Amino acid sequence: MRVxxxxxxxxxxxxxxxxxxxxSSSSGNGGSGSNGSSGxxxxxxxxxxxxxLNLIAWQGYxxxxxxxxxxxxxxxxxxxKYGQTSxxxxxxMQSGNYDGVSASGDASNRLIASGLVSAINTNLxxxxxxxxxxxxxxxxxxxxxxxxxxSYQWGANILMYNKTVVSPAPDSWGVIFDxxxxxxxxxxxxxxxxxADAALYLKSAQPDxxxxxxxxxxxxxxxxxxxxLKKQHQQIGNYWSSFTAQIxxxxxxxxxxxxxxxxxLNTLKAAKVPVEAVLPKEGATGWADTxxxxxxxxxxxxxxxxxxxxxxxxxxxxxxxxxxxAPANPKACAILDKQVKNYCADYHVTDPNYFDHxxxxxxxxxxxxxxxxxxxxxxxxxxxxxxxxxxx
Amino acid sequence: xxxxxxxxPFGARRRLSAFFYRHRWLKLLALLIPPLSxxxxxxxxxxxxxxxxxxxxxxxxxxxxxxxxxxxxxxxVKDDPTLHAVTRQTVQMAVLVTITDILLAFPLAYYMARVAxxxxxxxxxxxxxxxxWSSYLIKAYTWRLMTGDAGTINWALAKIGLGPLHIAxxxxxxxxxxxxxxxxxMVLPIYAALExxxxxxxxxxxxxxxxxxxxxxxxxxPLALPGIAAGSIFTFSLxxxxxxxxxxxxxxxxDFLGSVIFRYQGIANDLPLAAAIALVPVIVITIYLxxxxxxxxxxxx
Amino acid sequence: xxxxxxxxxxxxxxxxxxxxxxxxxxxxxMASFNASRIPTWPIKDYTLHWWSLAMHDQHARTALENSxxxxxxxxxxxxxxxSAAAFALSRFRFFGKNSLSLLLVLPIALPGIVTGxxxxxxxxxxxxxxSLVTVAIGHSTFCIVVVFNNAVARLRRSSSSxxxxxxxxxxxxxxxxxxxxxxxxxxxLVAGGLLAFALSFDEIVVTNFTAGAQQTLPLWxxxxxxxxxxxxxxxxxxxxxxxxxxVPVYLAQRLMRESGxxxxxx
Numbered sequence: 023m024r025v026x027x028x029x030x031x032x033x034x035x036x037x038x039x040x041x042x043x044x045x046s047s048s049s050g051n052g053g054s055g056s057n058g059s060s061g062x063x064x065x066x067x068x069x070x071x072x073x074x075l076n077l078i079a080w081q082g083y084x085x086x087x088x089x090x091x092x093x094x095x096x097x098x099x100x101x102x103k104y105g106q107t108s109x110x111x112x113x114x115m116q117s118g119n120y121d122g123v124s125a126s127g128d129a130s131n132r133l134i135a136s137g138l139v140s141a142i143n144t145n146l147x148x149x150x151x152x153x154x155x156x157x158x159x160x161x162x163x164x165x166x167x168x169x170x171x172x173s174y175q176w177g178a179n180i181l182m183y184n185k186t187v188v189s190p191a192p193d194s195w196g197v198i199f200d201x202x203x204x205x206x207x208x209x210x211x212x213x214x215x216x217x218a219d220a221a222l223y224l225k226s227a228q229p230d231x232x233x234x235x236x237x238x239x240x241x242x243x244x245x246x247x248x249x250x251l252k253k254q255h256q257q258i259g260n261y262w263s264s265f266t267a268q269i270x271x272x273x274x275x276x277x278x279x280x281x282x283x284x285x286x287l288n289t290l291k292a293a294k295v296p297v298e299a300v301l302p303k304e305g306a307t308g309w310a311d312t313x314x315x316x317x318x319x320x321x322x323x324x325x326x327x328x329x330x331x332x333x334x335x336x337x338x339x340x341x342x343x344x345x346x347x348a349p350a351n352p353k354a355c356a357i358l359d360k361q362v363k364n365y366c367a368d369y370h371v372t373d374p375n376y377f378d379h380x381x382x383x384x385x386x387x388x389x390x391x392x393x394x395x396x397x398x399x400x401x402x403x404x405x406x407x408x409x410x411x412x413x414x
Numbered sequence: 415x416x417x418x419x420x421x422x423p424f425g426a427r428r429r430l431s432a433f434f435y436r437h438r439w440l441k442l443l444a445l446l447i448p449p450l451s452x453x454x455x456x457x458x459x460x461x462x463x464x465x466x467x468x469x470x471x472x473x474x475x476x477x478x479x480x481x482x483x484x485x486x487x488x489x490x491v492k493d494d495p496t497l498h499a500v501t502r503q504t505v506q507m508a509v510l511v512t513i514t515d516i517l518l519a520f521p522l523a524y525y526m527a528r529v530a531x532x533x534x535x536x537x538x539x540x541x542x543x544x545x546x547w548s549s550y551l552i553k554a555y556t557w558r559l560m561t562g563d564a565g566t567i568n569w570a571l572a573k574i575g576l577g578p579l580h581i582a583x584x585x586x587x588x589x590x591x592x593x594x595x596x597x598x599x600m601v602l603p604i605y606a607a608l609e610x611x612x613x614x615x616x617x618x619x620x621x622x623x624x625x626x627x628x629x630x631x632x633x634x635x636p637l638a639l640p641g642i643a644a645g646s647i648f649t650f651s652l653x654x655x656x657x658x659x660x661x662x663x664x665x666x667x668x669d670f671l672g673s674v675i676f677r678y679q680g681i682a683n684d685l686p687l688a689a690a691i692a693l694v695p696v697i698v699i700t701i702y703l704x705x706x707x708x709x710x711x712x713x714x715x
Numbered sequence: 716x717x718x719x720x721x722x723x724x725x726x727x728x729x730x731x732x733x734x735x736x737x738x739x740x741x742x743x744x745m746a747s748f749n750a751s752r753i754p755t756w757p758i759k760d761y762t763l764h765w766w767s768l769a770m771h772d773q774h775a776r777t778a779l780e781n782s783x784x785x786x787x788x789x790x791x792x793x794x795x796x797x798s799a800a801a802f803a804l805s806r807f808r809f810f811g812k813n814s815l816s817l818l819l820v821l822p823i824a825l826p827g828i829v830t831g832x833x834x835x836x837x838x839x840x841x842x843x844x845x846s847l848v849t850v851a852i853g854h855s856t857f858c859i860v861v862v863f864n865n866a867v868a869r870l871r872r873s874s875s876s877x878x879x880x881x882x883x884x885x886x887x888x889x890x891x892x893x894x895x896x897x898x899x900x901x902x903x904l905v906a907g908g909l910l911a912f913a914l915s916f917d918e919i920v921v922t923n924f925t926a927g928a929q930q931t932l933p934l935w936x937x938x939x940x941x942x943x944x945x946x947x948x949x950x951x952x953x954x955x956x957x958x959x960x961x962v963p964v965y966l967a968q969r970l971m972r973e974s975g976x977x978x979x980x981x
Contacts, residue, residue, distance in 0.1 A: 655826020
């Protein structure tokens with residue numbers, strides 16, 4: 023099935039921006055405030071606050087314990103519209119009614135490419151230097167050294183299984199992609215971006231496909247991933263999109279194996295459900311969210327102040343705890359570990375090698391970002407393939 | 415009761431009412447224009463524009479809708495095998511749920527209207543009405559809990575030495591949940607239709623030697639049919655347009671028409687194609703409405 | 716009168732259907748006391764935690780208030796427009812009368828997503844800011860038919876001869892309406908209004924398309940499910956709402972029964 027692409031616009035213009043944007047994210051570039059000498063001129067200070075701030079956020083990112091102190095400190099009254107999906111957030115940003123958004127990697131590149139978000143002078147973010155190096159300038163929010171936002175929270179999509187049912191303990195994604203032992207009791211993440219998980223597996227399982235980056239797939243590579251998912255569809259019990267639902271499914275035994283986030287794992291373990299999780303040998307995909315400012319924001323100074331505030335250890339810790347995520351600023355660990363034993367160790371916040379195994383979500387563009395040029399499958403086609411997969 | 419004195423407002427009112435009495439068509443207009451214009455302005459205009467969008471194009475670069483006629487979107491919908499499968503899945507479920515609800519609701523409504531004592535009837539009436547007040551979403555989530563492999567249903571089955579069944583995320587689970595959620599919408603109109611049948615009519619039938627079965631078939635059913643048809647408008651169309659249950663109870667494994675429309679509009683931002691897909695339920699429902707109108711459904715909603 | 720075995724059979728069957736309707740509600744009530752943060756069955760430990768959370772949740776309270784506001788506004792509009800349409804259709808004959816009833820049914824018969832999408836396009840076209848007002852406008856559209864149907868059924872059953880007699884006896888149009896038509900119609904309007912309010916109160920699809928930043932209760936619930944630590948609070952809120960509405964629903968039913976003599980069972 024075809025989607026005609028409104029996004030095509032975005033993707034065409036994206037090529038210009040994305041040219042030169044390499045695929046390797048793990049090394050980072052230190053991110054020491056390269057505030058884009060080549061980019062647009064950026065504000066050098068935060069101007070008078072406007073008294074109001076309209077945000078689009080994931081539910082859990084703007085709880086009262088975070089918002090109320092901010093309102094008190096700055097006088098910026100915060101209004102929040104919750105986004106249900108990355109795609110909805112993108113659409114809400116197009117409406118022009120909001121100052122900023124907590125964008126995931128599968129939305130952030132689109133937002134940058136379509137000029138909906140503005141470059142940020144990271145010198146105005148006091149704790150920017152404390153953010154994990156890999157998240158200071160990741161490819162999903164930093165293009166050519168220009169920062170389009172500050173990282174907030176992240177998580178990895180690891181493989182969780184029920185110990186009493188799944189045996190032997192898996193060490194590869196193959197058990198849910200190629201296996202048939204748990205038919206009807208396997209789950210998968212319900213989003214086109216999940217195609218990248220299949221691609222990541224194929225990268226190791228079928229080296230002859232020569233997959234280099236699970237978000238930069240040529241047509242044959244993409245087709246192989248889609249076919250794998252169509253085959254997997256026969257095994258699937260549930261495609262989950264809310265983590266509360268997944269927690270319920272594992273508790274009830276309706277699902278025994280599938281990709282998850284550390285939060286579900288820890289909650290289930292705390293509830294004495296016999297689950298365990300691994301970072302499979304192929305590595306894993308992951309999500310990382312970025313606060314981004316609308317390019318024509320009505321309240322830009324309140325938004326900058328918000329990004330500054332959101333990076334502080336206290337706020338990072340509060341949100342990580344509520345949302346069940348890893349904070350982008352490891353300084354939050356001092357607070358988190360006091361609240362929950364081993365929080366940061368469980369979420370691998372302080373393990374620099376962990377990032378090497380995670381391919382963070384980013385928007386697939388037709389420009390591959392390497393010598394292959396303009397031959398990759400763009401997100402719009404990922405989208406239509408997803409409908410076909412689910413009804414195959 | 416106020417006495418008809420010649421107070422000024424009263425006189426004016428009287429003249430006004432006399433005026434309306436003489437010009438009945440004016441009264442008709444006064445009654446008709448507000449609801450009609452509301453429906454036409456707020457709803458129909460918006461609906462027509464939406465459906466017209468199905469025949470428009472979208473600029474690939476700007477995403478703006480261009481008002482140039484095209485069959486492309488409709489052709490896509492017509493020729494796409496995935497959408498055919500989705501339509502089939504959705505209509506099948508809507509029919510199945512409607513039939514199940516009729517089978518469950520008719521005897522209950524009959525009992526309420528014709529057998530139960532006044533007190534019991536009142537209790538049952540409130541009893542059927544109350545579930546409408548508990549959130550649809552929470553009921554849907556509860557069905558997810560109940561149909562889980564270690565859920566309420568398997569727990570209860572185990573107590574009587576049966577099971578376990580694997581109904582989590584199956585069509586069966588969705589069928590149970592849909593049937594449950596829309597059931598009150600079927601009971602109420604059937605009850606209303608049955609309650610209206612004069613008892614004398616049924617007595618006459620049995621006096622004339624009609625057996626219970628015959629009375630049911632020849633006297634009660636024809637009179638109850640509008641109620642059944644009215645209830646089925648709710649169960650059929652509410653199921654046909656749903657997309658939340660597919661997610662919460664059905665495991666999101668297959669799409670319903672609603673889910674596809676939702677994705678293409680809200681996520682792909684392709685309004686013309688979403689509108690073209692929306693034509694499918696609009697056509698299905700319109701045919702259905704014309705059919706049930708023949709059965710007198712609109713008099714019994 | 717039905718034969719005795721038939722009546723007993725009907726009673727047992729009805730009992731079964733009522734059990735089907737109420738077992739899930741019982742599960743919700745019990746879940747609201749489940750100490751686990753995860754929905755589980757059977758429940759091992761009980762707690763009042765979710766109840767105290769719900770009672771002090773300002774967001775839940777605001778959402779509940781918003782839902783009441785929207786529901787009342789939508790019901791009010793539906794009562795006026797629905798009964799006007801019912802009068803027009805039952806007391807007059809005019810061209811296109813049959814199509815009108817089809818037109819009124821359309822907003823509820825078409826999938827909510829189609830209605831929601833249409834309204835959203837209209838809101839965007841008119842550059843309105845989505846708010847509780849737009850939600851109420853959307854809700855009234857599909858609530859009209861519920862009031863209309865209840866009113867039209869009653870009007871059809873009661874002949875217009877009472878009204879004519881009233882006019883013949885010298886009452887003016889208003890008096891006739893106030894003392895003859897309205898009392899006759901009142902119970903039907905209560906029934907229609909109740910259903911309309913219930914429809915609006917629990918609506919999520921159209922609401923999702925027409926709402927701005929303010930949440931109604933279903934939107935709050937939908938979002939709350941995504942918060943792992945407090946998701947189970949929704950059960951307590953749901954039970955609270957059922958309890959809150961039980962009394963008015965029961966009273967309304969009594970009211971309808973007491974004045975329901977006109978045109979009742981013959």
